[in-house]
Amino acid sequence: MRQTLSLEAQAIWKVLVVGLILGAGLPALFALGIRSLAYGQGGEAEAHGAGTPTPHPLGRAIGVLCFAIVVVAVALGILFIVVSGFGKELSFSNIYPTIVDK
Amino acid sequence: MILVLVIVVALAFDFTNGFHDTANAMASSIATRALTPKVAVALSGLLNLVGAFLSVEVALTVTNAVVKIQNKDGTPKPDLLTDGGSALLLIILAGLIGAIVWNLLTWLIGLPSSSSHALFGGLIGSTIAGLGWSAVNWNGDGSKIDGVIGKVILPAVLSPVVAGVVAATGTWLIYRIVVGVAAQYTDDGFRWGQIGSASLISLAHGTNDAQKTMGVITLALIASGHWTSPDSIPFWVKAVCAIAIASGTYLGGWRIIRTLGKGLVEIVPPQGMAADSASASVILVSSHLGFALSTTHVATGSILGSGVGKPGATVRWRVAGRMVTAWVITLPSAGIVGALMWWIADVLGGGLFGAIVITMLLLAAAIGMYVRSRREPVHPGNVNDDWEKPAPSAVKQSVSV
Numbered sequence: 442m443r444q445t446l447s448l449e450a451q452a453i454w455k456v457l458v459v460g461l462i463l464g465a466g467l468p469a470l471f472a473l474g475i476r477s478l479a480y481g482q483g484g485e486a487e488a489h490g491a492g493t494p495t496p497h498p499l500g501r502a503i504g505v506l507c508f509a510i511v512v513v514a515v516a517l518g519i520l521f522i523v524v525s526g527f528g529k530e531l532s533f534s535n536i537y538p539t540i541v542d543k
Numbered sequence: 544m545i546l547v548l549v550i551v552v553a554l555a556f557d558f559t560n561g562f563h564d565t566a567n568a569m570a571s572s573i574a575t576r577a578l579t580p581k582v583a584v585a586l587s588g589l590l591n592l593v594g595a596f597l598s599v600e601v602a603l604t605v606t607n608a609v610v611k612i613q614n615k616d617g618t619p620k621p622d623l624l625t626d627g628g629s630a631l632l633l634i635i636l637a638g639l640i641g642a643i644v645w646n647l648l649t650w651l652i653g654l655p656s657s658s659s660h661a662l663f664g665g666l667i668g669s670t671i672a673g674l675g676w677s678a679v680n681w682n683g684d685g686s687k688i689d690g691v692i693g694k695v696i697l698p699a700v701l702s703p704v705v706a707g708v709v710a711a712t713g714t715w716l717i718y719r720i721v722v723g724v725a726a727q728y729t730d731d732g733f734r735w736g737q738i739g740s741a742s743l744i745s746l747a748h749g750t751n752d753a754q755k756t757m758g759v760i761t762l763a764l765i766a767s768g769h770w771t772s773p774d775s776i777p778f779w780v781k782a783v784c785a786i787a788i789a790s791g792t793y794l795g796g797w798r799i800i801r802t803l804g805k806g807l808v809e810i811v812p813p814q815g816m817a818a819d820s821a822s823a824s825v826i827l828v829s830s831h832l833g834f835a836l837s838t839t840h841v842a843t844g845s846i847l848g849s850g851v852g853k854p855g856a857t858v859r860w861r862v863a864g865r866m867v868t869a870w871v872i873t874l875p876s877a878g879i880v881g882a883l884m885w886w887i888a889d890v891l892g893g894g895l896f897g898a899i900v901i902t903m904l905l906l907a908a909a910i911g912m913y914v915r916s917r918r919e920p921v922h923p924g925n926v927n928d929d930w931e932k933p934a935p936s937a938v939k940q941s942v943s944v
Contacts, residue, residue, distance in 0.1 A: 445693050449701070456828045457705050464706075464824030465713035468736070468817045472720040475732040479724040488723040515739060518827065522750055523597055525831065 463518075467511055474507030545632045545898045549763045552639045552902060554787045557756040559646040560658040561591065561791020564752065566799040567655070567822065567842035568744035571815035571849075573926060574804030577734035578741070580795070580923035586738075587745040588793035594749020595785030610670040610679055619766045631766040633888055634669045635759060636898055640905045641665030641881025645873060647912045653798035653806075653921070654866055657837035660873040662755055663695055668878025672885040698834045699870065702825060703844025710821035710845040714852025717813045733812035740819035747826045748838050749788065757784045797921040803843065805930045806862045808850035818842075818849040840870065859930075 479487050481500025569583040578586065619631050642658070642665035649656040670678050680690045721729050760780050764770035770777060804810065810818070822838070822845040829836045843866060850858035884904070888897030 445697070449693060449697050452832055452834070453698075453701050453705060455832065456702075456825060457708065459828045460705060460709040460821065460824045461712060463828075464709040464821040465716060465817070467824075468713045468740075468820045469716040469720060471733075471736050471816065472717040472813070475729060476721050476724055478732070479721075479728050487725060515743065518743060518823075519746065522594070522746060522827065525750075 463514070467514055470507050471511050474504045474511065477501070477504035477507060480504075544767075545629055545636065545895055546763055546767045546769070548898050548902050549632050549636050549639070550760055552636060552643070552905065553756050553760050553763070554783055556639050556643050556646070556658075556662065557753065557784050557787035558791035558794075559643055559650070560662075560752055560756070561588075561788040562794045562796035563646055563650060563656070563658050563791075563799060564748055564838055565792045565794075565796050566803040567838045568741050568748060568819075570800045570804035570842075571810050571818050571846060572734075572737045572741045573800055574810045575730075575734060575737065575812045575815045576927070577737040577812060577815065580797075580800075580926055583741070584793050584795045586742060588789045590742055590745035591749035591753070591792045592785050592789035594746045594751075595753035595788055596781060597750050610666055619762065629894060630673065632763055633893060633898060634673045634885060635666070635763055635766075637669035637672070637885035637888060637901060638662070638666035638881045639759070640884045640901055641668055641877045641879070643905060644880045644908055645877040647909055649869060649873075650796060650798060651912045651916050652869075653802045654869045655799050655803050655839045655843055656866075656869050656873050657699070657839045658752065659755065659837045660695065660699065660870070661877045662759075663691070664874035664877030665881035667691065667874070668881030668883075669885040671878070672882035673889070694834060695874070698829070699837055699840055702829065702834075702836060703840045703847075706821050706825045706841040706844035707848030707851070709825060710818045710848030711852035712848075713817035713821055714814050714849045717817055718853055721813070730812045733816045736816040737812060737819055740816055740823055743823040744819055744826065744838070744842070745792075747823060747830070749785075751826065751830050751836065751838065753781075753784050753788045756787070757781055760784065795923070797923065797926050798916070801921050801926045801928075802862070802866075803846060805927065807843070807846050807859055809857050809930075810846070810849070811853075814849035814853055814856070817852065818845040821845040821848060 477500045479500075481497050481502070481504055483494040483496035487494065565584055565587050569578065569587050572578045573580050573583050639662070642661040645656070645661040645664070646658055667679055681692055717733075757776050757780055761770060761776050764777070764780070808814065822842045825841050825845070826836060826838055829841075843863075847858060847863055850856045884901045887904070888901050891897035891900055
């Protein structure tokens with residue numbers, strides 16, 4: 442029983458860590474993207490003091506970059522699901538993902 | 544033939560699995576109106592269909608984790624193969640009935656509960672009834688994670704906690720990062736995010752859950768001699784299971800969607816996206832590591848976590864408590880029904896007649912619960928209504944006058 446518990450703990454730990462990186466990290470990145478877009482838009486998009494904030498193109502650029510990263514991560518996730526479904530796995534030995542047999 | 548009954552009932556289970564789990568992927572998106580109810584279930588159904596076809600990994604060994612009715616490679620144990628495998632078929636049939644009854648009952652009450660646990664519970668119950676306590680794989684041989692305790696019970700307890708922690712962290716981070724951004728902006732932005740993350744959950748659910756029914760049907764086919772390969776699944780089995788779970792998903796399980804979307808936490812888009820992302824990542828990582836995971840437990844844990852992570856959010860812990868109680872009794876309850884069904888069939892001779900009788904009992908129970916549900920129907924029109932009824936003081940005044 443103790444053996445099972447320690448094996449279980451190791452596995453759960455992996456789930457927690459990867460879960461935090463992907464499950465909390467990606468939304469945080471997404472939030473950053475939204476914030477950057479709001480900053481980039483100016484006007485009433487953000488709470489501000491007196492006067493109207495001007496638009497900042499840099500904000501828009503950063504926002505788009507953030508969303509792009511999120512989309513790529515999600516696409517990789519989908520690719521991962523599809524590939525595992527066929528009994529293969531993704532390999533990153535060439536920097537970009539390739540499909541190899543398990 | 545008993546085999547035909549097993550296949551039909553297995554597909555019925557797959558159907559209930561579909562509508563029971565729509566909520567896991569789509570409840571938060573429906574509650575925040577990121578998607579309209581009809582579009583949400585259509586999207587989820589489609590993705591489940593796609594996902595189900597993607598699951599090619601050997602599904603036979605799913606049941607091997609909990610009951611010892613198969614050899615190591617997934618083929619049925621030889622002593623169960625007499626009479627065209629009717630002993631094994633009866634155990635499977637009784638188990639499936641136990642699972643369906645529990646799924647329908649929890650649907651009627653509007654409580655999200657694990658269809659996977661219902662299936663395992665039903666099978667364990669009928670296996671104990673038919674073969675005794677020793678025929679259940681409680682803990683494997685201890686050298687790796689296996690058995691009911693290792694692969695079902697412990698993950699069931701731990702996964703919602705992990706999902707909750709991930710979701711709470713994500714929610715907290717999101718709210719810190721978007722401080723000051725206009726509400727309309729964040730809500731619209733995160734609604735888009737929700738659509739993406741909810742879609743991921745639906746895809747993951749399709750790959751994960753359809754497999755279980757495919758495995759059960761293939762096992763029945765092998766037991767009755769209609770299929771021989773333990774490494775592959777007949778295409779028609781894959782197709783009908785995919786269609787069954789997708790149509791069940793499209794039907795919606797509105798009662799459960801309402802509980803998960805409105806009953807636990809008053810969800811807004813940022814929380815919804817954090818919850819869905821947490822669910823998707825936990826489900827994907829765990830299934831990659833080989834756990835027989837319950838998408839329901841994970842989704843509920845995530846939604847609760849998103850409530851905890853947002854400062855000042857309402858979390859209805861009492862509803863959560865009722866849910867956890869339902870989860871704890873799922874395995875034993877489905878098991879009791881499964882065992883009962885096996886005994887009834889056995890008392891009636893253990894052959895086709897017994898199988899038909901218990902299937903008729905299932906039909907009666909299903910119709911009964913459906914009729915009961917029509918008294919207070921939940922549908923796309925009222926799924927997003929406020930959880931709490933208006934205060935009774937207004938009614939009292941008019942009555943006293």
